[in-house]
Structure formats: C-alpha cells, structure tokens
Amino acid sequence: MNRFISLRVLKVSAACALIFTFMLTAAGCLNMMPVYSMSDATTVDNILYCIKKDDNSESVVIGSWWDGETTEIVYEIPDTFEGRSVTWLGDKITGFKIHQPSEFVSYDPKDGKIHQRYAPDPIADVNDASLEITDITVTFKLGRNIKHIGKIGPDYLAIKNGDELSVYRVHVLFEISDDNPVYYSKDGVPYLRSNDEKVDCAGFVG
Numbered sequence: 001m002n003r004f005i006s007l008r009v010l011k012v013s014a015a016c017a018l019i020f021t022f023m024l025t026a027a028g029c030l031n032m033m034p035v036y037s038m039s040d041a042t043t044v045d046n047i048l049y050c051i052k053k054d055d056n057s058e059s060v061v062i063g064s065w066w067d068g069e070t071t072e073i074v075y076e077i078p079d080t081f082e083g084r085s086v087t088w089l090g091d092k093i094t095g096f097k098i099h100q101p102s103e104f105v106s107y108d109p110k111d112g113k114i115h116q117r118y119a120p121d122p123i124a125d126v127n128d129a130s131l132e133i134t135d136i137t138v139t140f141k142l143g144r145n146i147k148h149i150g151k152i153g154p155d156y157l158a159i160k161n162g163d164e165l166s167v168y169r170v171h172v173l174f175e176i177s178d179d180n181p182v183y184y185s186k187d188g189v190p191y192l193r194s195n196d197e198k199v200d201c202a203g204f205v206g
Helices: 002-032
Strands: 042-044 047-051 058-065 072-076 084-089 096-099 105-108 113-116 133-142 156-161 164-176 183-186 189-192
Touching (some): 113 156, 164 183, 164 189
Parallel strands (some): 058 084, 058 096, 072 133, 133 164
Antiparallel strands (some): 042 047, 047 058, 156 164, 183 189
16 A cells, blocks of 8 residues: 555656656746747838847847748848847747738648638648649848847748739848858858758747
C-alpha cells in the first residue's frame, strides 16, 4: 500500500515538474516577445508598423498589404519608424503576414489546401498538378537595426472572382545591410552572423 502511494506521489510530482517547466519556458518566450497592439498599427507604403509598448524606443513590422496583382514585390524596411528603431520583422508567434485584398478564400498550411469562408470543404489543393499557380517573389531589404526575423507567410495567396480562382506561390528573398550585427544574406537567404546558421522563415501559421 505504501509503495503504491509512493508511486502515485512520484507520478504526481513528475507531472507537476513538467507543467512547471512548461510554464517557465512559455514565460521565457513571452518575455522575448514584443508587446504591441494591432489596433495601433500604422500603414506606410503597404507595410504595417507597430510601436512596442514594452520599449517605446523600438517598433515592429507585423505585415503588409498585397494589391492582388504585383508579382515582384520589394519591401524596404527602414532603420527607424517615427524616430524609433525598427528591430523586429514579425514576431515569434504570428510572424510577418502578407495580407490579401480579400481573405474570403485563404490558404491553410495545416492541410495544404485553399479554403473558402463558410464552405465545408476546401476548394483547391496546392499539390494538385492541374492547378495553375503563379509565382510571386517578395524581397525584404533590411537595415542595420533588425535583430529578429520571424516566419514569413502565408506560403500561398488566393483570389476568387466569381468561379475563377487564382493561386499564387510566395517566394521570399532577403537583402540585408552589411551594417546589421545580427544577420547577413547570401543568395537571398538570411544567416546569423554568430554561427553562420541559416534562418528558417518557413512554417508560418498566421
């Protein structure tokens, strides 16, 4: 009986330890997150900026607006916005989102399909060889102050006019200033200066 109780106590203790570790990890991640309000976002040249509430000297670039037509897009991120250093391109949770003119139809990275709002089933599969897909290139020109690059997405954009569905595949490139102490770019790919590790911007969930 005592051995049974001891085992239960050990299991409960282990579970508590795991929960506590998870909470500490989550808290640590949140502490590294920029604090800002979407309602305070300002759009300049189709780029969305927010001021960090936890550090009024810094700002975050959280997304952009796509016109639904341009296939060669360049986003030149300035070193400062309203006198504050631009230090974050997206954040650790929501990343940097490219907004469509309409999100009545959208790509879901969980199943790799295009969904229409209120429709029970997906309307297209991006892996379907018969689906016509147009490529879009998005180039980010980053200055010296960016110290965090988040996930960029979505991987596909979609527009539906009547029965006509247009799907676009997003390719992301980077041009990073030689003065940036955290990142550098080579052949359009971002790397960390500290260890030459490639920065993975895939896996955007929005």
